[in-house]
Amino acid sequence: ELTIGFSQIGAESAWRSAETESIKSEAEKRGYTLKFSDAQQKQENQIKAIRSFIAQGVDGIILAPVVETGWDRVLKEAKAADIPVVLVDRGIKVKDNDLYLSKIASDFVFEGKLAGAWLAQETNGYANIVELQGGPGAAPAIDRKAGFGQMVEQFPGMEITASQTGEWTRTKGKEVMEAFLKAQGEEIDAVYAHNDDMALGAIQAIKEFGLMPGKDILVVSIDGVKAAFQAMVDGELNATVDCNPLLGPLAFDALEMAFNGKDVDKWIVQKDKINVQQDAAEMIDSRMF
Amino acid sequence: MQSRLFWPIFVLLLLLAFNLINDPSFFAIEIKQGRLFGSVIDILNRAAPIALLALGMTLVIATGGIDLSVGAVIAISGAVCAYLIQNEIVTSTPLIILAGIGVALIAGLWNGILVSILGIQPIIATLILMVAGRGIAQLITGGQILTFDHVGFEFIGGGTLFGIPFSIVLVVLTYGVTFLVLRKTALGLFIASIGANPTASYFAGIREPQIKILVYMFSGLCAGLAGMILTSDIQGADANNAGLWSELDAILAVVVGGTALTGGRYYIGPTLIGVLILQTMTTTILTNGLPVQFTHIVKAAVVILVMLIMSPQFRGELNRLRTNKTKEII
Amino acid sequence: MEPKSILKVSQLNKSFPGVKALSQVQLELREGEIMALLGGNGAGKSTLIKCITGVYTSDGGSISLSGQSIRGLSAEEIILKGISTVHQEVNLIPTLSVAENIYLGRQPYRFGLIDWAKMNTNAEELLSSMKVFIDVTATLNDYSIAVQQMIAIARGVDMSAKVLILDEPTASLDNKEVEQLFTLMRELKSRGIGIVFVTHFLDQVYDVCDQITVLRNGQFVASSSVDELPQIELINLMLGKQISNKNSSGKSRHTTDSNSKPFLSASNIGRKGMINPCDVNIYSGQTLGLGGLLGSGRTELAKLLFGIVKPEQGTIQIEGEVKAFGSPHDAIQEGLAFCPEDRKVEGIIGELSVLENMVLALQAKQGWFRMIGPKEQKEIGKKFVRSLNIVTSDINKPVKELSGGNQQKVILARWLASGPSLLILDEPTRGIDVGAKSEILQIIDGLCKQGMALMVISSELDEIVEFSDRVSVLKDHNMIAELTGKDISTQKLMETIAHEGRD
Amino acid sequence: MKTRYLPLIATIIVFVSLYLWGALQFDNFFSMRVFTNLFTDNAFLVITAIGMTFVILSGGIDLSVGSMIACVGVSVAVLIEHYQFHPILAFTIVLISAWMFGTFMGILIERYKLPPFIVTLAGMFFLRGLSFVISIESIPITHPFYDEIADFSIPVIGGGNLTASTVIMLIVLIIAVFLAHYTRFGRNVYAVGGNESSARLLGVPVSRTIINTYAFNSFLAALSGIVFSFYTFSGYSLAAMGLELDAIASVVIGGTLLTGGVGFVVGTVFGVLIQGVIQTIISFDGTLNSWWTKIFIGLLLFVFIAMQRLISSGHILVYFKNMKGRVIGDTKADTTRY
Ligand SMILES: Nc1ncnc2c1ncn2[C@@H]1O[C@H](COP(=O)(O)OP(=O)(O)OP(=O)(O)O)[C@@H](O)[C@H]1O
Ligand SMILES: Nc1ncnc2c1ncn2[C@@H]1O[C@H](COP(=O)(O)OP(=O)(O)OP(=O)(O)O)[C@@H](O)[C@H]1O
Ligand SMILES: [Mg+2]
């Protein structure tokens, strides 16, 4: 029986809990022993976990890296011990790309672009947009901002009038949106949130302000969790970009290919698409998370 | 007493004045949908959870302790309420609230026992629950954000009483009752006494363990209330993020209000002002569209400036500089 | 040739908010001279000393050392100039070892590192030259306030280069230690060092001092040589009034008849390392004195009775019923009160107001729920401020701003206010001036007459003799004798302590 | 044996028994490799916790160390990668800046009597913000000097090795022990923490001591940041979030009193190691999900602190415990008050 080590960032969101669940259940389904380690958002804990996986002699490692840099050394140790490493949900920057087997992840920049493109189409390229950013410094936040920004730049009529961090949470999302509404009021045409939770918070703030989210102010976000679909069914959220956390099957496929000596793609890209209100009702039941 | 409140209020007014210059409609309050509406109301509303935390924290700090677990207790009480509602275990609002308060009190009791009976240093004793508490909350929610619809419970964070958001009413009530209890019983005296000199208080016959347990339970209670406001406000319990790092904000508010972390004398009114200063600052930063990268730096600068203005030593030096200058001119 | 003046203070002023602590004070100290600085509680002695030593900055006037102005220098710089001070409240570091406390800031170095061995032996030698034999590597906190006092003196003496200032060093020392200190002072004097000495024991003034400076209400009253100022006149100068000299002329001692029941009766009570098993009986309306030398275990015995420390063996009965005190709170409920010797650590709650400090024990006795009303509080405050003659500008100011003697009175008031059936006093008159002392003794005596039981621990044998109906003598943690009736005299007490219990 | 060594000894006993328990539970746990990894993985925490020990001994606290580590990491990475500074030069620059930053915080605390908690909390916000401003994205460090450092290792019998980080940590530890116990500065720190106003009366240069303590701590935090960058080969503005609490916890678990004046540098090292072992045990176990991980860490922390209290005080319930320490004969009470 083979043992796989999985170093997860934490459990800061429902999205991540779904990812963890997916990998755990896949391991069970395929008959692997899974060593799970929660890093409580700290890279140093992930490095420690990988070291201890190596010391325990696992057969493969799945890593959801908290940050892109700083993995060279510990991955060298893994390589020296002949343990394949699969990255899930984000990439890393290493000098030697052979240090890991494969990366299974979405393209965050692309997600931002999708959201931007949809909004441009919906508003005919004219909109005052407020942006709710993810936690400052987090890779998805940086990329989703960048991707969205690239799109918006191409439309002179579109402008991001305010951009603040909502720290990925509903509470903060609501508070920041309240402040935006106080400052700009009805001049706001659209909200772009880096994740669904903040969008849901913003929706509440808009309602309390006396406007109709989804109509007076368009709301677009990323992740595609079930609650977001519910909000679309209710007509309060306009669109959400998929970012699928159920990476377990792909990750184990990659590991098994490596065990069998087959070549694996360096980046197994998750195909993300944007979901809009019209389709929400029929899709909602198929959402797993 | 007067001078205690003077500088914090001065600083608060300064911040408000800045906002007024920036946005002349800052103090405008209108009635929308039977509810008071305006920036000032928003600030009060947003400040409510921290105001509650800071109240409990003030008393804990007065006894010479500290409570790092309040953020986790917020998560636990919110999770318990949301769990009960979502699974339709309990449907009556008072019972849900009682459950939320109950777990918060148990959490406080645990802290109190660790500190006063086992004699563990408060920062570590409450660190234990700070770490484990969030795990317990996640255990309850299963790592999900538990959302719910419950008209009664949503009133806590979203309802209004005579047009005033209920959370503000709750804060006023809690502060009022606490103030009365501290005034009309000897509890206030005992708390300050324990914090100022535990040995002498013990010799004078004050039962330190009981008082300390009571105070930590009160802090738990406040955190529980705050947790219910936050949960009810977003109609969902987010075990991982609810109240994250809010213990630091609460402590900050207490100290800005002039209560020393070494224990002893404490000031409830100034603590409330401290909370308002912090929330006004946060809201100001948000409304003025400061780039995300700079928010931390601005916050740091404002905090230090505020504290410097309140420091008698600093004002003394400024005065001396000024008088020297005028002398030179003459 | 007239000896050179070294320390000269003139026209010194110092105000605290609401109090003018010093106005136009002057003082002149010459080489090889011992100057007594005298005055009632709150006269400004400690404040003057703190102004000289740079702890406070004075508002005006001049202070000079050997002709050089030292006003405005920091405490640290003044020490380097050669003035060393032993402050009224022991100001050492409770968490450091005894040796370190003595050598803090001037530790001996060897190869660039602190030479601990040398420091410890030096400290041991220094202390044993003062007849104090303790483990210098133990933490200061481990020793009683009296021992700490001796350690502070040792440091001060060892550091004094030009001037040594002693603020009530003898307050909790007994005769032996006081003699020891005087020997040291005379030796320093012969080396040409000037000494300022504050005390409330006027006999001591006439023992060692050459000059006297008297303060009253923050003002300079007189300066004179000892020979020219008889004691009665001195007291008048200090207090600004005559005091009636009705001393221990005739306290009638109660004798216990064998069938009356004691209020408190402890049998075979003891705890290893603190006090060996012994019996204590205290009767209502009577006073039990505890005699013994420093470290004989008197304070420990009191702490056992009061529930601060749990006895390992023996029982305590209150009016015939067996009680076990888990904490002072339990003891207070039974009508006990204990005025501790360590004022700073165990007594005052510095940040709280004078009034709050006074009502604390009574309030604790009543429980937190039944609060003593503001009116009642004020009455208690007024009553004791008057009867104990507490000098304070405002009853609501923090008690730490009071002078040492007045703080002591506040703690005494705290326990008297609690209306005890048994009052245990450990060094009750520590730092209290001559005027107030006799008044306090009278109040306590009055309470005894009303049926209160009293236990007194004091390093002043006179005080014990004057108070007590019976005296138990402790030595080396054993109870060695009980004196009653005519046996109670200073003479007999000293003999007992010196000779008995050598087995 | 003195009462004041009891907490330290208790900490060591707890650490050893914890380690042995882990060894009994898991294969491969009792190996030199796991043991030396404990040092490699925690070197940066040990270094900054040592600085924190001094601050806490002086009666203060410093919440800015985590942000300092992040800020140093980002600064070093930018200096080396974007401005082509030699690492040594970059290190010198950040260490000096950190010293100045600590001095500044010390001045605010000592001269203007601002509470340390607030000043250093502001320091924490400021440094985190500064890291964001310098670079919000993580920057890999590719300078060959870092490779040399990575390759440096002293093999230890049994398959472990001492890395550069471990060696730096050991040097810091030795210096700190001497500083704390064999210099006037160190003793002044204890004195100030024991009782600040008495220390002033005894002629201790209180201001200088406090300011230097904060400066020294910031310096060590910066050094810790450098060691952290050896660990991750990068600078990242979100690194070491909440690390200040780990450091404070280590200090306190190591037997130092938060009220100041009592404690040992060596105790802190064991405080860090105890937390390190708890983590190692959890990752060896590998079955706990995210929330049980948190609960388990909390529980273990509780068990070990309770054990430590038990050993160092001689009895469990302080409630029934008596009074502050009096050393007479052979009975010894706890030196802490209640
Ligand atoms: N820090 C302070 N703040 C305010 N008032 C003070 C302070 N220190 C002393 N005082 C006041 O100054 C006056 C003189 O006090 P001081 O301590 O000098 O008296 P003292 O002569 O030493 O008396 P004692 O014999 O009781 O020690 C008192 O009225 C006291 O209340
Ligand atoms: N002169 C001394 N030499 C050695 N040890 C001493 C000396 N004085 C006190 N000690 C130690 O300190 C301990 C505490 O003594 P403490 O002074 O509290 O006893 P005491 O009888 O209450 O004396 P007092 O109340 O007069 O100060 C003693 O048990 C003893 O071990
Ligand atoms: Mg005095």
Ligand SMILES: [Mg+2]
């Ligand atoms: Mg005694």
